Amino acid sequence: MIPDRIIEQGTLTADGPRTAVEVRLPWYRALPGSCIAGAKLTVDGAEAPAESLRWRMNGREFRFDELVTEADEWWFPTDSAVLSGEIPLSDEAEHEVRVDLILYIPYIIIGDDETLHIEEHDTKTMTVRQGTEVAA
Amino acid sequence: MTTLRQAQGPGTPIQGVTLYSFTRAFHGREYDLEGLIRKVAAEGYGPGLEIIGFSSFRGFPSIEDSYAGWFRDLVVELGLVTTSLAVNADIGIHRDRLLTQDELIDYMTLQIKAAAKLGFPIARVQISITPDSMQALAPIAEEHGVTLALEVHADQYASHPRILALRDRFEQVGSPFLGFTMDWGATVTGFAPSLIEAYRRRGASEDLLAQVTGLWNEFYEQGPPADQAEHGQRFGRFIGLAAQNGRPDLGIDFGINGTGLFGPARVDDWLEIMPWIRHVHGKFFGIDENGEEPSVPVRDLIRLLVENGYSGAISSEYEGWHWNHWQSPFEIIAGEQAVQRSAAADAGSRMITDAAEARSLLHAHLAQPVRG
Numbered sequence: 122m123i124p125d126r127i128i129e130q131g132t133l134t135a136d137g138p139r140t141a142v143e144v145r146l147p148w149y150r151a152l153p154g155s156c157i158a159g160a161k162l163t164v165d166g167a168e169a170p171a172e173s174l175r176w177r178m179n180g181r182e183f184r185f186d187e188l189v190t191e192a193d194e195w196w197f198p199t200d201s202a203v204l205s206g207e208i209p210l211s212d213e214a215e216h217e218v219r220v221d222l223i224l225y226i227p228y229i230i231i232g233d234d235e236t237l238h239i240e241e242h243d244t245k246t247m248t249v250r251q252g253t254e255v256a257a
Numbered sequence: 258m259t260t261l262r263q264a265q266g267p268g269t270p271i272q273g274v275t276l277y278s279f280t281r282a283f284h285g286r287e288y289d290l291e292g293l294i295r296k297v298a299a300e301g302y303g304p305g306l307e308i309i310g311f312s313s314f315r316g317f318p319s320i321e322d323s324y325a326g327w328f329r330d331l332v333v334e335l336g337l338v339t340t341s342l343a344v345n346a347d348i349g350i351h352r353d354r355l356l357t358q359d360e361l362i363d364y365m366t367l368q369i370k371a372a373a374k375l376g377f378p379i380a381r382v383q384i385s386i387t388p389d390s391m392q393a394l395a396p397i398a399e400e401h402g403v404t405l406a407l408e409v410h411a412d413q414y415a416s417h418p419r420i421l422a423l424r425d426r427f428e429q430v431g432s433p434f435l436g437f438t439m440d441w442g443a444t445v446t447g448f449a450p451s452l453i454e455a456y457r458r459r460g461a462s463e464d465l466l467a468q469v470t471g472l473w474n475e476f477y478e479q480g481p482p483a484d485q486a487e488h489g490q491r492f493g494r495f496i497g498l499a500a501q502n503g504r505p506d507l508g509i510d511f512g513i514n515g516t517g518l519f520g521p522a523r524v525d526d527w528l529e530i531m532p533w534i535r536h537v538h539g540k541f542f543g544i545d546e547n548g549e550e551p552s553v554p555v556r557d558l559i560r561l562l563v564e565n566g567y568s569g570a571i572s573s574e575y576e577g578w579h580w581n582h583w584q585s586p587f588e589i590i591a592g593e594q595a596v597q598r599s600a601a602a603d604a605g606s607r608m609i610t611d612a613a614e615a616r617s618l619l620h621a622h623l624a625q626p627v628r629g
Contacts (some may be wrong), residue, residue: 122579123284149280150311150345155352189352197315198284227347230385236349 123147127220127243129201133164133210134250139173140164141205144220146196147241152224154183154191158238159223162206164216169206178202210249219244267606268567270559271615272597273305273340275538276313278575278590281582283313290314291331298335302590304612305619306332307381307572309343310368318344318371325374332376336612338619340570341406341438341536342377344368346385361390366397373401378623379536379570381438382407384419388426391435398434404623406438406536411520412488414443414481415529424530433624436535439527442576443481443520447552448473449542452514455580456507465502469511472498477521492516518542518576524557528565535623537562537571543581544592555593559600569622570615571597571608 124147132143142162146152157176162169176183179194196202204220221242229237274297282288288296290313297303310317314324332339346365348356356364365382372380380403386394391405398405409420420437427435448470456466472494482488492512499508527534539558545551562571575590594608601608609615 123281126284145284149277149284150309151315151317153350155350158352192350195316198312199286199289225349225352227349228345228383228385230348230355234355236352236355 122149122239122241124241124243127222127241128218128245130245131247132201133216133218133247135210136252138207138209139205140169140208140210140249141203142218142220143201144204144222145201146198147222147243148224148226148239149198151195151197152227154178154188154194154196156225156227157185157188157196157222158225159185160204161219161221162204162208163219163221164208164210166217167208169208173207175205176202177205211251213249213251215246215248217244217246265566267604268563268565269606269609269618270537270562270567270597270601271305271338271340271570271609271619272303272594273307273338273570273572274302274590274594275307275309275341275343275572275574277307277309277343278573278578279586280312281578282586294331294337295335296587298337300587300591301610302573302594304336304338304610304615305340305570305572306337307341307343307570308339308377310371311345314371318367320371320374325376329376338570338612338615339375339377340572340619341379341381342368342372342375343381344372346383346390348385358390358393361386362393362397365390365394369394369397369401369403369405372403378402378619379404379406381536384408384410384413388423391423392426392430395430395432395435399432404434404436404535406436408438408440408538409443409530410440410538411442411445411518412482412516414520414522415439415526416522417481418484420530424533427533436533437530438536438538439530439534440538440540440574441553441555441558442518442538442540444522444524444526444554444558445519445552446477446554448515448519449552449577450545451543451577451581459507461504461507462502465498465504468498468502469495469515473515473519473521476515479521481520481522481526482516488516519552524554524561527561531565534567534569536569537567538574539571539593539597540574540576541593542575542577544589544596548592548595550593550596555596556600556603559597560604563601563604563606568609568618570619573597
């Protein structure tokens with residue numbers, strides 16, 4: 122729906138072994154954590170290990186298995202969340218960042234007990250900043 | 258054009274807009290909610306104002322008293338009239354199961370209360386709510402004075418079996434608080450040219466684009482799909498077309514838009530549910546060089562509403578923002594509303610643009626018995 126805005130330009134940061142980028146909801150309405158079903162973070166073709174991924178929104182940090190049951194914290198359409206994972210970037214050069222998202226759309230039921238999910242991705246090139254605290 | 262009720266004279270629909278039309282501007286942080294509402298008033302897109310709860314209100318459906326007061330004051334200050342709050346039945350909010358009936362009723366009750374608190378007399382609900390759930394919600398809607406208007410949206414249409422089952426239940430229940438939102442996307446006459454242009458900009462060949470419009474026109478000749486199985490088959494034909502032409506990446510997009518946005522029912526199909534239409538989404542996709550909507554029969558739809566005595570609200574709902582990144586949505590919406598006003602005049606009536614008149618008419622429209 123709005124995949125061109127998933128990655129916030131200029132928000133790539135690195136801190137030791139971890140790399141983070143701010144991401145925007147590619148949908149028109151807020152979704153709860155339980156509908157954020159998966160993500161991938163890839164920099165220059167190297168994908169962060171799935172178990173290292175963390176999702177920060179509304180000041181709280183989640184593993185993706187914790188988001189499954191999270192129906193109280195919502196991702197609002199104008200808010201940035203932060204996706205981070207283990208990808209060491211020690212330079213301050215330009216990198217190609219790719220984010221893949223899987224979102225469930227909770228009001229669209231496409232089968233007897235199946236909820237529609239969408240897969241969206243975005244790729245942008247940007248310079249990494251070192252040692253920056255992630256805000257969102 | 259066929260009419261169901263002539264006794265009360267021609268309808269005078271209320272002009273308005275849904276903020277959904279400006280999704281990219283709000284999402285892109287060009288306007289915050291207050292700024293966008295002020296823009297709607299300043300540019301004359303009202304007086305009718307529709308908002309999607311989960312899009313625009315942080316923390317929805319929880320609404321603080323002070324926030325509701327601020328919002329209501331803003332609407333009054335700007336001379337707008339709140340029409341419909343679009344709410345969602347998030348039946349699939351838990352990943353391991355769907356909401357039970359009781360949970361769904363609780364979930365919807367919170368949103369109905371939010372609509373009442375914010376001053377919206379209508380809550381737009383969606384097809385995932387069954388006849389049983391609508392019946393269970395009727396007394397809650399009545400308690401809070403909020404009409405539930407279930408949206409008839411492509412790939413459904415007025416004479417679709419699921420919609421007729423809802424209509425029959427509404428008739429059986431007899432509550433003036435149950436009705437429909439008519440979405441013009443169910444009765445489209447062509448594949449939107451602005452989307453064809455977007456595919457062209459993505460490198461689709463002229464030959465492929467001609468085949469896409471040709472396939473849609475074939476489905477239009479056949480009429481809307483009889484059931485979900487036929488809908489699925491049509492979706493598959495669009496995917497196959499993309500694959501055969503070396504653009505499998507466009508297949509899902511062709512299918513979603515070709516079947517889910519551009520519904521091929523005829524305008525007269527709305528007569529099946531006309532007495533229960535409490536709200537309208539004036540869905541459209543673009544305005545051409547002649548100032549007309551090239552694929553939504555806006556003039557015929559306005560005439561149908563006027564001739565059937567409809568004096569509720571029409572929210573202009575611009576959906577071309579998904580693909581049209583090269584034109585301002587604000588100018589396009591102004592263009593579509595000009596077509597609405599012209600069409601109403603041609604039908605011997607007018608669109609209501611005065612707030613006080615709109616408020617009074619909307620109140621009378623919602624208070625009358627649904628089958629009146």
